[in-house]
Every structure is written in structure tokens, then in C-alpha cells.
Amino acid sequence: MFRLLISSYSRASVNTSRRVAPTTILSRAISQPHDTKTSPSPFDTEFDDHTESFQPIEEILPEPSSSTRPTPITSSQKGADREPLEKTWRAHREAMRRKFPEGWNPPKRLSRDNMDRLRTMHKSDPEKFTTPVLAEEFRISVEAVRRILKSRWEPSEERVAKRVDEDMRKKEANLAMYKEMRARRDKWKEHQRQLGASTKSTPNHSRRPPSSRPVDGVRRAPSNDSFMLQ
Numbered sequence: 001m002f003r004l005l006i007s008s009y010s011r012a013s014v015n016t017s018r019r020v021a022p023t024t025i026l027s028r029a030i031s032q033p034h035d036t037k038t039s040p041s042p043f044d045t046e047f048d049d050h051t052e053s054f055q056p057i058e059e060i061l062p063e064p065s066s067s068t069r070p071t072p073i074t075s076s077q078k079g080a081d082r083e084p085l086e087k088t089w090r091a092h093r094e095a096m097r098r099k100f101p102e103g104w105n106p107p108k109r110l111s112r113d114n115m116d117r118l119r120t121m122h123k124s125d126p127e128k129f130t131t132p133v134l135a136e137e138f139r140i141s142v143e144a145v146r147r148i149l150k151s152r153w154e155p156s157e158e159r160v161a162k163r164v165d166e167d168m169r170k171k172e173a174n175l176a177m178y179k180e181m182r183a184r185r186d187k188w189k190e191h192q193r194q195l196g197a198s199t200k201s202t203p204n205h206s207r208r209p210p211s212s213r214p215v216d217g218v219r220r221a222p223s224n225d226s227f228m229l230q
Contacts, residue, residue: 107140108139108140108144110138110140110144110148112155112163114138118134118138118145118148119148119149121134122134122149131146131149
């Protein structure tokens with residue numbers, strides 16, 4: 001197509017006695033079939049000389065060796081790599097099921113106060129507060145309840161006093177926190193009340209006037225101080 005356009009333009013430029021518009025040359029080139037027997041123009045010969053100097057890229061680049069060429073991965077190899085992983089995962093899951101038949105249930109540690117409460121409940125009525133009942137009540141295992149009831153360890157007086165002091169400090173810290181939160185809330189309420197009073201005293205002309213049309217059987221009076229029923 002490029003050669004056809006150049007040859008048509010060269011023939012039109014040689015004929016100086018008759019001027020032809022470029023659009024006419026383009027339309028003739030499109031409508032005229034490509035003729036390989038036409039005399040080549042200087043542009044055609046120059047273009048052909050350049051095209052003959054090019055070499056295909058397969059002749060320039062060396063052939064890749066077998067060591068550097070990556071081997072394609074087939075579907076059978078992918079399945080072979082996946083099978084050991086699946087077998088390992090299934091074996092681990094079965095081992096966890098055998099070790100924890102009831103599912104994952106980590107042990108729960110009771111505080112010292114809850115342990116004392118558990119012993120007191122069992123001493124008050126051993127027939128009612130049995131080991132399974134206490135295990136369900138405190139949400140621990142039966143073995144943990146049995147060990148707590150079996151143990152005879154009692155803290156010393158110094159340790160008991162230290163624990164009482166820690167509990168008192170925690171309670172005082174909680175009371176101070178709640179007191180600060182209450183004061184902050186009261187301060188915020190007072191600020192909102194003052195802000196509302198200041199907005200009521202200042203007329204706001206951007207507000208819409210009340211409508212006097214009836215809404216659900218109730219009509220607002222023209223004055224904003226009373227209501228009238230229909």
C-alpha cells in the first residue's frame with residue numbers, strides 16, 4: 001500500500017500540465033488494484049535495499065542450551081508435589097483429634113478467691129456440690145476440681161495481707177476512674193446546657209418558620225405559643 005501511494009504521487013508530480021488534488025490521488029490509489037508489474041520508483045528500490053540487509057532474529061541469537069532452558073512443569077508433577085503436603089496435613093489433623101477428642105479446650109486457671117469459694121461450697125454440702133457439679137459451675141475440668149479439693153496449701157498471713165492491699169488499691173483506682181468519668185460527663189452536660197441557652201437567646205433567622213398547615217389532625221397556630229385542634 002505504501003509503495004502504491006508513493007508511485008501514484010510520483011506519476012502525478014511528473015505530469016505538470018495537469019494538477020491533481022491529493023485526495024484524488026488517494027482515492028485512485030485505493031480503488032486501483034495493486035499491480036506488481038509497474039515500474040518501481042526510487043523510493044521502492046531504497047526500501048528494498050534496507051529490507052534485504054535485515055536478518056531474522058533466530059540467526060543472530062545463539063540457540064539456548066539444555067542447561068539454561070527451563071523444563072516445563074506438567075500436571076503430574078504438580079499433583080506429585082501436592083500429595084505429600086496433603087498427607088502430612090491429614091496425619092496432623094488425625095493426631096490432634098486423637099489427642100483432643102472434645103476439641104480445643106485450654107485449661108482455665110481460677111483465682112485464689114474462686115478456689116476458696118469452691119472449697120467452701122463443697123464443705124457446706126458435699127452431696128449437692130459434687131465434683132462434676134463444681135466443674136460445670138466453674139467451667140473447669142473434673143481433674144482440676146479434684147486437685148483443688150485435694151490440696152491443703154494455705155497462704156501465709158503476710159501473703160493474705162498483701163493480697164488484701166492489692167485488692168484495695170485496685171478498688172480505689174476503679175473508683176477514681178469512675179469519679180473522673182462522672183465529672184467529665186457532668187461538665188459536658190453543663191456545657192451543652194449553656195450552649196442551648198445561648199442559642200435560644202440569640203435569634204436564628206436561618207431557621208424555617210413553623211408551618212400552619214394541618215399535620216395528622218393538628219394545626220399549628222400562626223403564633224408559636226399555642227396549638228389549635230381542628
